[in-house]
Amino acid sequence: MTTIRRFREDDWVRVWPFLRDTFDAGDSFVHAPGCGEADIRREWILAPRATYVACEEDGAVVGSYTLKANQPGLGSHVCTCAYVVAPAARGRGTGTLMCEHSQLEAAALGFRAMQFNLVVSTNDRALRLWQKLGFATVGTLPRAFRHLRFGYVDALVMYKEIVTLPD
């Protein structure tokens, strides 16, 4: 069984390798391939409101996600998340588990909606997952992502209200 808990400092050595491999693929995240560990650590651990890891029963870390406000001030009721599943652990529901967990966490932290700012349009796996979990495609950014293999491709903005808002 996979469980999700807050990131601890000693998780980094297990998280960094699969973040690096994922970003280096250049097909799903804007982080430039080859970007340094310190930069990624700052963005994955220090900048977010909270960071989580998905763990197997034997303690193996198979995924991680971050949660933070997408805008300050008058836009701070909308959060954004980023999820990475270790390549070796894909296809076993870890992404679903983390996204469902993040929506509960976001609601508990007082956020009212969740926005993904840049979902790469060729990332079928992610698209199917977010759609299954109730996210709507609310925007299309023409050629906003420079895919390492395909060149410039569209990116999607996806959005879900996670609590009922008063009119």
Added chain:
Amino acid sequence: MTTIRRFREDDWVRVWPFLRDTFDAGDSFVHAPGCGEADIRREWILAPRATYVACEEDGAVVGSYTLKANQPGLGSHVCTCAYVVAPAARGRGTGTLMCEHSQLEAAALGFRAMQFNLVVSTNDRALRLWQKLGFATVGTLPRAFRHLRFGYVDALVMYKEIVTLPD
């Protein structure tokens, strides 16, 4: 005649009052009303790639805008800008002048598109201006802005490719 040039340190005392008044209105920018000068200075002057001011012939500063990459790495060919016209100087074309200037600057800096991440849907003046200047509404974020008078209102994502991209 209004001209546009790069921000200089001694402009801040003229820029800050109309930034503050604009943000305090709580109807067009996410910056929380009452947020401190140091925070705004960091965001308006230090964080952007470049900051500009619009000046009248007598030296009065009547507007300012910022320009920066909207994403790092594989999304860094898309920039974003923020424009503020001093309330007393509105309706005289300063917004148009700054937006046209920013597109030329962005192209010169190597950006290929410009994205506005959160245009408040009730901000008719801004919407008309961006549409006139060729920006398309590419997304709608449900109730993503907490308007000080109207409560939660939609925000729009607007986008314009500023140079021709290869397919």
